[in-house]
Amino acid sequence: MIQYDGSTPFYQQLKEHILEMIKQGSLKAHQQLASERELCEQFNLSRTTIRLALAELEKDGLVYKVHGKGTFVSEPKIVQGLSTINSFEDTILSKGLNPKISVLSVEVLPADLTINTILQLGMDEEITKLIYLGCANEDVVVHYEAYLSSKIGQAVAKEALKRVERGESFSTFELYRDCCGVIPAVTNQTFEATAAEHHIADSLQVSEGAPVFLITSIVYTDNNTPIEYKRAHYRGDKFKFHISRKHLSDG
Numbered sequence: 001m002i003q004y005d006g007s008t009p010f011y012q013q014l015k016e017h018i019l020e021m022i023k024q025g026s027l028k029a030h031q032q033l034a035s036e037r038e039l040c041e042q043f044n045l046s047r048t049t050i051r052l053a054l055a056e057l058e059k060d061g062l063v064y065k066v067h068g069k070g071t072f073v074s075e076p077k078i079v080q081g082l083s084t085i086n087s088f089e090d091t092i093l094s095k096g097l098n099p100k101i102s103v104l105s106v107e108v109l110p111a112d113l114t115i116n117t118i119l120q121l122g123m124d125e126e127i128t129k130l131i132y133l134g135c136a137n138e139d140v141v142v143h144y145e146a147y148l149s150s151k152i153g154q155a156v157a158k159e160a161l162k163r164v165e166r167g168e169s170f171s172t173f174e175l176y177r178d179c180c181g182v183i184p185a186v187t188n189q190t191f192e193a194t195a196a197e198h199h200i201a202d203s204l205q206v207s208e209g210a211p212v213f214l215i216t217s218i219v220y221t222d223n224n225t226p227i228e229y230k231r232a233h234y235r236g237d238k239f240k241f242h243i244s245r246k247h248l249s250d251g
Contacts, residue, residue: 002043010045014053022062022073033063033071061240077240085187087171088134088142099169100135104203106157115147118218118229128153130160130172133203141238143203146172147229152180172228173219185222191215191241200233211236 002013021027034042039050054071057063063071092099107129109115115127127147134142148156156172159179163170176182194214201208212233219228 002045004044010043010049011052011056014039014043014045014049015056018053018057019062027073029073029075031073032069033073035070075237077238085173085184087173089169089171092134092136092169097136098138100138100167101160101164101169102133102135103160103164104131104133106130106161108154115229119147119149119226121149126150128157130157132160134169136238139238140204141235143200143233145231148172149227152176152182152227155179172230176227182221182227184219184227186220186224187217188220189215189217193236194233196233204233204235206235206237213239213241 002010002017004010006013018027018033027033033039033054036047036050036054039045040047043050054063054065058065058071061077062074064074065071088101089099109127109129111121111124112127113123115121116123116125119127121127127150130144130146130148130153132144132146133140134144156175156179159175160170160172173184176184192214194212195209196204196206196212198208200212201210204210204212206212212235215232215234217228217230217232218226219230220226
């Protein structure tokens with residue numbers, strides 16, 4: 001409850017109180033919070049303080065507002081660390097959710113200047129494109145487009161289809177190892193916030209222009225050979241990423 005004689009600002013105390021109710025399950029996803037007037041009366045706080053606490057919760061993605069209706073609890077996000085590479089299955093299972101992969105398409109494409117350069121392939125060498133979706137409890141949360149070197153692409157795609165048929169989830173890292181004996185050593189990634197284009201929005205079952213995280217990856221073996229170029233679009237309303245970074249010494 002609110003400590004009126006404490007040093008912590010009232011809005012911060014109210015924010016933490018509501019957050020604790022969400023964590024304990026007293027407030028569930030998409031449940032409506034009390035109105036601003038009701039919160040003012042319940043906690044004996046000003047409307048300015050109430051609005052500041054709610055604004056902080058909204059900024060943190062913990063609540064959302066519906067115009068003319070009020071403030072509601074957000075769906076919990078899938079939090080993924082960036083310091084290590086984790087499989088999609090492990091990430092989803094760690095949140096108590098059920099992972100599922102579905103393959104949308106497998107294509108053998110003619111040489112592409114950009115992709116072939118990234119993968120260090122000959123300019124006349126074909127590439128394999130694998131498009132698949134990652135689901136958590138039947139909700140589509142990520143759209144993958146993987147481009148693979150021709151040496152392993154077809155084997156990886158064949159194994160991916162087998163696992164989907166058996167109802168198994170997978171990561172391409174596992175497929176390299178299991179069907180080709182290739183062990184990924186380093187993955188270079190870039191992260192950016194963007195808006196879902198039409199085909200991505202369709203796959204992720206969101207509105208066109210909805211916020212998504214675009215993660216671009218290039219996977220290398222231990223001898224610095226690139227074996228995969230991947231573009232993954234994660235739903236912005238479902239995922240949150242975090243990382244710990246060290247401060248540089250002044251000395």
